[in-house]
Amino acid sequence: MKKMIEAIERHPAVRLGLPVVAVVGCTLLFLFGTSYFGGTYSWIAIGTLLLLTGCFCTWRVFGVVVALSLALIFAAGPYMVVPRVQWAGSAEPPGPLLYHSPDDPGPAQLRAEYGLGDVVGGIDNEFERVAALAGWVNSRWSHSGSNMPSSSDPLVILREAAEGARFRCVEYSVLMVGASQALGMPARVVGLNTRHAATARSAAGHVVAEVWLEGLSKWVVADPQLGYVFRAEGVALNAVELAEALTRAPGSVEVLSAEGPVGWYRKNRYVLFAGPYFFHFDSRYDQRVFRPDQERRSGGMMLVPDGAPDLTVFQRRTPLKVDYFTSSVDAFYGDPRS
Numbered sequence: 001m002k003k004m005i006e007a008i009e010r011h012p013a014v015r016l017g018l019p020v021v022a023v024v025g026c027t028l029l030f031l032f033g034t035s036y037f038g039g040t041y042s043w044i045a046i047g048t049l050l051l052l053t054g055c056f057c058t059w060r061v062f063g064v065v066v067a068l069s070l071a072l073i074f075a076a077g078p079y080m081v082v083p084r085v086q087w088a089g090s091a092e093p094p095g096p097l098l099y100h101s102p103d104d105p106g107p108a109q110l111r112a113e114y115g116l117g118d119v120v121g122g123i124d125n126e127f128e129r130v131a132a133l134a135g136w137v138n139s140r141w142s143h144s145g146s147n148m149p150s151s152s153d154p155l156v157i158l159r160e161a162a163e164g165a166r167f168r169c170v171e172y173s174v175l176m177v178g179a180s181q182a183l184g185m186p187a188r189v190v191g192l193n194t195r196h197a198a199t200a201r202s203a204a205g206h207v208v209a210e211v212w213l214e215g216l217s218k219w220v221v222a223d224p225q226l227g228y229v230f231r232a233e234g235v236a237l238n239a240v241e242l243a244e245a246l247t248r249a250p251g252s253v254e255v256l257s258a259e260g261p262v263g264w265y266r267k268n269r270y271v272l273f274a275g276p277y278f279f280h281f282d283s284r285y286d287q288r289v290f291r292p293d294q295e296r297r298s299g300g301m302m303l304v305p306d307g308a309p310d311l312t313v314f315q316r317r318t319p320l321k322v323d324y325f326t327s328s329v330d331a332f333y334g335d336p337r338s
Contacts, residue, residue, distance in 0.1 A: 018056060019065050022049045026069040031077050034276045036196050039203030074268050078250040081275030082243055083195055085305035088327035093334035094301050097188070098286040100181040106290025107182035110154055116182055126213040127236045130180070130222055131229045134209075135258025137176045138227030142166050153290055154178030169207040172224040176209035178289045186212040186336040188287045190221070190239055192277035197314055204315050206277040210238055212336050219333055226270060227257050240303070240329055243278035246271060280304055280311045281332060282322055299323040303332040 026046050033042025054062045100107045111117065119136045120129040140158060144166035149157045154175045157167060173189045180187035190210050197204035210219045213236065221239040222229045230237045231254045232245040245253050255267045262270075286297035301324040304310055310325045326332060 018053060019061050022053045022065045023068045023072070025049050026065070027072045027076075030069070030073050031081050031272070032276070034194060034200075034203050037200065040201065073272065074265075078246070078268050078271040078275070081272060082246040083276070083279045083305075084247050085243075085279065086307070087240075087303075087329050088306045091326050091328035091331040093331045093338075094285065094324040094326075096285075096338070097186075097334070097336055098288055098297055099186045099188075099336060100178075100288050100290060102182055102184045104288075104290065106153070106155065107178065110158075110178055110290075111182040113155075114158065114179075116179055120183065126185075126215050127220060127229065127231075129183070130185075130211050130213070130220060131256055132258050133179055133183070134176060134222040134224045134229055135227040137172055137179060137224035140175065143172075143225055144168065152293065155290070169223075169225045173207045173209040174289050176211075176222055176224040177287060180209070180211045181287075181289075185214075186287075188283050189289070191280075191282040192239065192274070193280035193282070193311060193314065194276050195279045195308075197280060198309075198311055198316070200315055202315065206274060208239060210283075217335070223270075223274070228262070228270065229256050230254065231256060238333060239278070239281055240333070246275065246278075279308075282311075282320065283332075284321065301326065301332060303327070303329065 026049055029042045029046050029049075033039070033045065037045075050062070050066070053065050102108065102111065116133075116136075120132050123129045123132055141161035145168055147166050147168065149160050149165065149167060149171060151157075152171075152174055154177075157171050157175055161167065170189075177187040177189050188210050190208050191205055192208060193205045194200060208221055208223045210221050212219055216236065218236070219238040220229065220236040221242055230242045232241070232252045237245060237253075242253065250271060253267075255262045255270055280302060282300055282302040284296070284300040288296055298321060300320075300322045302311060302320070302322045304325050304327055306327040312320055312322070314320055
């Protein structure tokens with residue numbers, strides 16, 4: 001057995017081929033595995049390739065494989081992970097969307113109890129207010145991808161977080177929407193789903209928030225899980241515009257926190273993480289997040305790339321509450337005032 005292992009280790013296909021396969025495989029699995037197979041299977045495959053490299057090659061070769069894979073991922077990944085899609089022309093929006101008034105009991109309590117006026121105090125620029133609010137939401141707890149609160153009410157989320165609970169991207173975005181509406185800005189929770197979200201077993205979706213800026217008459221996206229907002233060539237971006245800018249010229253996109261633009265490393269980490277999710281975009285009609293789910297209007301809309309099938313099931317088992325599918329960006333980004 002020992003002689004056979006030694007013979008395998010000396011074989012040129014192993015000594016030379018295995019490191020090359022490991023570098024290419026680890027890079028491609030990291031960049032595209034989430035979209036096609038889900039995060040769990042991708043990491044198992046990456047671990048297997050690295051384990052084989054460590055077993056049949058020297059540790060120096062193993063180190064070179066890891067270093068080359070990381071270099072390729074960070075250098076080329078931001079140009080590759082965001083899906084390139086086409087959208088259709090204009091279409092009629094699905095109808096009125098529902099939001100809280102800032103004077104509704106839930107938003108008013110959130111604003112008073114947590115001092116939201118102080119969070120954005122002295123900030124006149126709407127986009128900078130959204131950035132400050134995203135930073136505040138991000139600071140409430142540390143992320144957990146599996147834990148859920150007892151209720152989706154932003155006030156309940158905050159109280160349980162104050163007791164040490166940690167929550168998902170969903171809860172960050174629900175709180176961001178509730179806080180934005182408490183300050184008089186229409187906002188909505190937006191689901192981002194990978195190309196193969198219907199068949200992947202895990203890690204097929206991410207959730208962000210979009211806030212309507214009255215002064216710009218447009219939606220802008222915030223990712224409160226990280227506390228980020230986005231801009232390209234001085235223009236604040238919604239989720240679809242962010243994806244398009246990343247496919248066109250990743251270097252033109254600014255990723256900003258409440259403190260200002262983030263550095264190259266943090267920006268590239270974010271693009272590598274979020275990029276695969278920019279394929280299907282969905283949002284509920286009723287964004288009154290302080291109401292119990294059963295009291296909110298049912299249904300929602302989904303933006304689907306032109307020619308792609310409608311996404312009706314998430315990760316093989318969860319039916320999506322969507323009844324309006326469109327490939328029109330205009331329909332998905334209707335004016336909330338209408």
